[in-house]
Amino acid sequence: MFTGLVEEIGVVAELNPHDETGGTSLTIALPASSKLLEGALLGDSISVNGVCLTATNLGTTTTTDNGNGNGRQPSFKVGIAPETLRLTNLGDLKKDSPVNLERAVRADTRMGGHFVQGHVDTTADVVSVTPDGNALTVRLAPKTLDALKYVVHKGYVALDGTSLTVTRVDDAEGWFEIMLIAYTQERVVLARKSPGDSVNLEVDVLAKYAEKSMAGYLGAQGEVLVRPMLEDVVRSLVAQAMGGHS
Structure with a gap:
């Protein structure tokens, strides 16, 4: 469950239609100062452009830092099911596409938006x-x-x-x-x-x-x-x- 209050804008590092599982995976890079993954665990739900997805990898990714050389940014990977690709626009994402991100709510979260399931219609x-x-x-x-x-x-x-x-x-x-x-x-x-x-x-x-x-x-x-x-x-x-x- 989410609130619809976007916490951060990330960028697509990779959309892999044929990953090691035989499915589609999406890797999102975060700003170096991001706190989005603090306390995050594998299996946690993260909303990516309004789609509830499961984090399958938490780590860093290599990026180009404004032409000043290679840098490392926090990142996470999620798997995308075929039904999700049919119903959403996630399959149209390209490298460096910006995406809205929100972590699932906790029991003590202030509900500032409305009840958002992350199940796109x-x-x-x-x-x-x-x-x-x-x-x-x-x-x-x-x-x-x-x-x-x-x-x-x-x-x-x-x-x-x-x-x-x-x-x-x-x-x-x-x-x-x-x-x-x-x-x-x-x-x-x-x-x-x-x-x-x-x-x-x-x-x-x-x-x-x-x-x-x-x-x-x-x-x-x-x-x-x-x-x-x-x-x-x-x-x-x-x-x-x-x-x-x-």
Whole structure:
């Protein structure tokens, strides 16, 4: 479980589609000053661009330090399952691609974002990035339009693992918008993306649980009847939670 508050931006050191296990592995290099791996153990969960992955190696990697020679940076390796490659944009990563990183929450962690599982539902394409004062409004179109039924005005989504508040939704045209304040722009990968780029989208799991429970109760007509009520429930939950996050 994660909060959607990005701790650090790492860079891809290697994406190996044929590693020693016969699968795909991803090695992430961290800034030399990073504390992300302090106390980390093999098998720990780390969110990489919003995808919950298992650390299979913790160590250092050789990098070029701004042309001044080879240096060593802290790094970790994770394995990527075929299903994860199908549902996320991790397979599109290149060497030096920036990625959002967050460690799994502890029992004493302050919940500043929302409950993020690290289980991506689909990818979404960036449609536009529009300045609004010193903020950015980002419009996104999910690859799987069915995901939009869980996206509601003022509700939560996780984009590349970043907890964000939905500012507009257009179900008919198939898009939604979020806003990035100046502080967030400096600390997440989404602010570096351009129209046509993709992000990993995870919708609020509370909406899924509410839909399934109500659909089961209402029977075969549940899908038709549940959606308006589901949106009301999600809005109520958001209103009772802490203020929105940008």
